[in-house]
Amino acid sequence: MRSLLSLFSLLAFLFAAAVSALSTSGNRLLVILDDVAEKESYSKFLGDLESRGFQLSFESPKSESLALFHLGERRYDHVVFFPTKTKGLGPNLTPNILVDFMNANGNVLVTLTSGTAAPNSLVSLLTELEIQLPADRTNLVVDHFHYDAASAADTHDVLLLPPPTSVRPDIKNYFGAGAGKDDVLAFPRGVGAALGASELLTPILRAPRTAYSYNPKEQAEVVDDVFAAGEQLSLVSAFQARNSARLTLVGAAEMLQDKWFDVEVTKAGANKAAKTFNREFAKRVSGWTFNEIGVLRVNWIEHHLNEAGGNNESNPTIYRIKNDVKYTISLSEYVWTTWSLFTVPANDALQLEFSMLSPFHRLALTPSAAYTSAGESESGYSATFKLPDQHGIFNFKINYKRPFVSNVEEKNTVSVRHMAHDEWPRSFVISGAWPWITGVGVTVAGWLGFCALWMYSAPVGGKRAGSKKTQ
Amino acid sequence: MRFTQSIAPVLLLLTAGVAQAASAWGFDDGSLAVVAKKSGGTSKEKLSQKAPLSKPVSLGSTDTLKLLLTAKDNGKGKRPHQAFLVLQEPESGLEAPFPLTVKESGKAAVQISHKDLPVQLLAATKPLKASVVLASFGSAQGLNTPVFEVKIETDANAPPPTYEKPLRYGKQPEIHHTFGADPKSPPKVISLFFALAVAATLPALFISWVSLGGNLNHLSKAIGAAPLSHATFFGSIMAMEFVFFMYYTSWNLFQVLPVMGAVAAITVFSGTKALGEVQSRRLAGER
The missing domain is CATH 1.20.5 (Single alpha-helices involved in coiled-coils or other helix-helix interfaces)
Structure with a gap:
């Protein structure tokens, strides 16, 4: 009996371990394909997802049993769209349903390819998010300077790009970090998108300066009107909603196919063959989309009076004006399988606002070793400051919204009273x-x-x- | 037959190699003209793919910039698929491509005026860098070379082009609350001087009373007549002042009120007696 119990607990532990090695927001993944047989060409990508703990379900947009919601609850946590030949995606995947899905914290990975026109439903969804696709939907991105000489010596439609660097100096490089100097990304026969001015959009992979998008049917001879060119073309783009739901647009579905994972490619003008970085990139892009990286968690928040001889009660509801106060927040970042320390990038700052209508203080929080847990999974950030000489209802406010990192918005309300008559x-x-x-x-x-x-x-x-x- | 079979790939490779080595895009007869609409005057410059123009050209708000060139693949006029004039804002690196209209012969032209430029380039303070990109499918090497710089002259009478930077999530400037100034006291010397001046009024008052004939000669008489009530009455007046002093230093109102009540009662009871004695002295004509 005892051995049976211990076996059971061991199994439970193993199961828990397996569950922990998952996305932070569930493992039910829906894959939308024209034909289930097509999944063979993506077997490595899908196999990688499965080995990371996702439960894949395959559906065709025509299928009648397909529904993203059941009794008002999400049936899937994540959806991947592979290119489909149908013009629309049917009544079960209207843009409205997809927006509802994202509003319910579902994540979406959309892939396009130049050969097949993007379905209406996806185009509307992307337009809603200020991602513009070329009007004719079958545009092709070419670059006569950075192409794969081995497979597209004439057509120049397989772009070879260096792994992405960080978009801004204050953002961690989630997608290209650790790539070798010779690693290249192959972007075969893809569609480029133009991103709007929305702050929720970030390009993951931009086209090289000499790339451009054209319509192979109408502009075969000469390009008279460009949709977008150079770095304005976003090949892989990320959207993170205010509720931290994520959508990623991969312009070339072929990027994720087996044949581009381990193929050797040759840069135009170079003699050396190089291996593609596609497999790792696909892992990172899908991992980011499905909440396996770049997810922040607030463990706890604490503030107290920081005065010698003062009350050391935690999180009091009332302070006096000009009190010295210490505020500490503990954060963790999810990295593939575990919660680990969150470090703010070098040029960035985690800022605390002390505000009544408008901020009276906006201060950078500094890492505090005393509040960083021994388990190395929770990092504390704290700030000490003097409350303003204004009484009223104030908020300790953390509003940490950055590209590629899930949003942290925390508000703790306290009263700040004026001086009592016997405190003067x-x-x-x-x-x-x-x-x-x-x-x-x-x-x-x-x-x-x-x-x-x-x-x-x-x-x-x-x-x-x-x-x-x-x- | 066998020989040709074996030599064919070699030949193919050789020719391919030669083609790759020799074939490259370039341009000839490049010229750049800025046509002013008002005066009709033009300024023309020759362009070369080898070196960019040394001085930046200026483009006024009503001017039109015309670029003409003949695209050549390996010295022969030909139409490339990509023929762009790319304007770059040097500070942000923002680029705008302008496709050239190209004929079969390779003759290409483009016209740019202020209304074609995106506002970010119009608002640029430094000269824009213009480069020509000529490239096409196949093995010919593309050309991407800087050709000139163009300074955007905005109309002095018109409001300068402005654009609002889009919102980007990032750190915001720090805010430190500016505290109101603490209340200030005048120099201590002045406070001390006036405090002494105020204190000096007390001896002045007593001295003037004494000089006017004030005295305490009836004290023994009064004590003799009503010893208890006089001591208690005067003591209770002093006690009341002591209560006020305690209120100032440490007591609160609820400690003060009962004590005050008790002292006041004592004052009333002892006062009737003591003041009765004073009255009897007045009636006796001793006051």
């Missing part, structure tokens, strides 16, 4: 009050003197009484 300095400490205090003392002494005089003074001689009488 005594009047004898204030030198300006000395004449007044002396005045009070003089009045008291004068009053006592007057009382004594009035009661005990004898008339001076008889003169005074006599003169009174004569009057």
Whole structure:
């Protein structure tokens, strides 16, 4: 019996371990394909997903049993769209349903390819997110300077790109970090998108400066009108909604196919063959989309009075103006399988706002070793500051929204009262009050003197009484 | 037959190699003209793919910039698939491509005026870098070379082009609250001087009373007549002042009120007696 129990607990532990090696937001993954047989060409990519713990379900958009919601709850946590030949995606995948899916924290990975027109439903969804696709939908991205000489010596439609660098100096490089110098990404026969000005959009992979997008049917001879060119063309783009739901657009579905995972490619003008970085890139792009990397968690928040001899109660609801206060937040970042320390990138800052309507203080939090857990999975950030000389209802506010990192928005409300009458300095400490205090003392002494005089003074001689009488 | 079979790939390779080595895109007869609409004057410059123009050209708000060139593949006029004039804003690196209209012969032209430029380039303070990109399918090497710089002259009368930077998530400038100034006291010397001046009024008052004939000569008489009530009455007046002093230093209102009540009651009871004695002295004509 005991051995059976221990076996059971071991199994439970193993199961827990397997579950922990998963995305932070569930493992039910729906793959939309025209034909289930097509999945053979993506077997490595899908196999990688399965080995990371995802449960894959395959559906064709025509299938009638396909539904993203069941009784108002999501049936899947993530959806992957591979290119489909149908013009629309049917009544089960309308743009509205897809937006609802994202509003319910579902993640979407969309792949396109130049050969087949993107379905209406996806184009509308992308337009809603300010991602613009070329009007004719079968545009092709070419670059006559950075192509694969081995497979596209004439057509130049297999772009070879260096692994992406970080978009901005203050953003961690989630997609190209650790890539070798010779590693190249192959982007075969893809569609480029133009991103709108939305702050929720970030390009993961931009086209090289000399690349451009054209319509192979109408502009075969010469390009008279460009949809977008150079770095304005985003080949792989990321969208993260305010609820941290993610959508990634991969312009070339072939990028994820087996044949481009381990193929040797030759840069135009170079003699050396190089291996593609596609497999690792596909892992990172899907991992980011499905909440396996770049996910932040707030473990706890604590603030207290930071004054010698003061009350050391945690998270009090009331402070006084000009109190010295210490605020600490503990954060973790999910990295593939575990929660680990979160470090703010070098040029970035985790900022705390102390605000009533508008911020009175906006301060950078500094990492504090004292609050970083021994298990190396929770990093503490703290700031000490003096509360403003304004009473009212204030918020400790953390609003950490960055590209590629899930949003952290935390608000803790406290009252800030004004000084009580007995918290001011005594009047004898204030030198300006000395004449007044002396005045009070003089009045008291004068009053006592007057009382004594009035009661005990004898008339001076008889003169005074006599003169009174004569009057 | 066998010989040709074996030599064919070699030959093919050789020719391919030669073609790759020799074939490259370039251009000839390049010229750049800025046509002013108002004056009709033009300024023309020759362009070369080898070196960019040394001085930046300026483009006014009503001017049109015309670029003409003949694209050549290996010295022969030909139409490339990609023929762009790319303008780059040097500070941000932002680029705008302008496709050239190319004829079969390779003759290409493009016209640019202010209304064609995106606002970010119009607002640029530094000269824009213009480069020509000529490239096409096949093995011919493409050309991507800087050719000139263009300075955007905005109309002094018109408002300068502005654009709002899109919102980007990132760190924001720090804010530190500016505290109001602490209350200040005048110099201590002045406070001390006036405090002493106020204190000096007390001896002045007593001295003037004494000089006017004030005295305490009836004290023994009063104590003799009603010792208990006089001591208690005067003591209760002093006690009331002491209560006020305690209120100032440490007591609160609820400690003060009962004590005050007790002292006041004592004052009333002892006062009737003591002041009765004073009255009897007045009636006796001793005051």
